[in-house]
């Protein structure tokens with residue numbers, strides 16, 4: 001009951017004890033709204049405390065055209081160093097080892113009409129971060145308030161890892177997450193790479209999202225599942241808009257207590273001053289028009305054991321320290337590449353939230369979204385073509401995946417779809 005309903009109830013009452021009732025009523029009305037004010041101010045305080053933890057004092061601030069504020073924070077003041085285990089950590093400025101691949105990103109693709117073009121982040125239009133600082137997307141009050149609670153802000157709501165071999169129908173039903181992926185398992189993996197076509201899929205409901213990413217997984221699908229994830233996403237709830245953004249995620253306990261998106265908790269140590277996690281990437285691909293893609297490489301440094309991430313052909317972003325993980329402290333047991341959306345089934349029908357370009361794989365280049373040059377890092381730390389690439393999708397009439405291989409693109413797949421359509425009601 002709201003305070004308004006309560007007060008109109010006070011006035012409407014008509015009987016001999018009206019006056020007594022009126023004062024009683026007035027008294028409870030006052031306490032009611034005071035309690036409301038108290039809890040509102042307590043929430044405000046809690047939000048402010050959380051913002052103070054996340055947003056470190058900047059050396060310089062850059063206003064991005066998309067409304068983001070990018071804070072250039074001194075590298076040793078980043079959120080990672082709030083972690084008790086990282087108090088005396090010596091920052092690794094570069095990995096001791098970089099796996100060599102089969103493909104040179106700068107090589108011009110000849111098999112297709114259009115070469116994938118260079119891509120940057122939107123905030124670069126308005127400035128650069130100085131040396132020894134890292135760019136951090138500032139978290140605003142509205143960002144935290146959109147979350148179900150201050151504690152859950154920046155964390156995934158559900159376990160949402162596609163589980164190809166033994167799919168649990170209840171899990172799919174409960175979470176409403178849908179995938180179209182390619183995967184390998186059954187070996188020890190020390191990294192993964194792919195070049196991912198970038199689009200801006202339409203999201204039907206603000207509480208849904210659409211992403212395209214690599215999953216580096218360790219352990220079985222139990223409570224202690226380890227995961228490192230990186231790719232692009234559109235998530236109105238997390239960012240407050242429909243822009244396509246670069247993101248990472250990690251967890252060491254199947255999305256329960258540990259881990260978060262980007263730098264929204266202590267964990268990932270960033271060393272790069274040019275790329276901001278969670279910032280918009282631009283431009284994005286257009287139907288039957290220019291295609292853009294990003295390369296992502298995640299690999300384990302054989303000497304220090306840390307998991308590094310590279311964006312494009314020359315941005316080494318930083319690393320997840322090995323101690324954050326249990327299984328991944330050794331190696332990964334499964335790699336997945338592909339798309340995921342949330343289907344919240346508004347009005348009991350399948351959502352029309354798009355995956356990839358919103359088109360099915362059959363449509364091919366320039367229309368459907370792709371992953372190309374899919375590779376894994378093997379036990380001798382070399383990039384290799386994946387062996388026995390499997391595919392998985394919950395409902396291929398909603399979102400689908402089709403693999404292939406050729407000289408130019410190595411192993412690749414097209415994936416995605418429109419969601420709701422006559423065959424996906």
Ligand SMILES: *[C@@H]1O[C@H](CO)[C@@H](O)[C@H](O)[C@H]1NC(C)=O
Pocket residue numbers: 169170172173
């Ligand atoms: C939920 O699971 C049941 C099988 O357990 C299946 O028949 C049904 O289609 C599922 N519903 C959705 C929305 O996926």
Ligand SMILES: *[C@@H]1O[C@H](CO)[C@@H](O)[C@H](O)[C@H]1NC(C)=O
Pocket residue numbers: 202203204236240241242
């Ligand atoms: C995001 O897109 C949806 C439609 O896909 C639209 O209704 C909504 O207003 C957009 N949100 C913003 C913040 O632009």
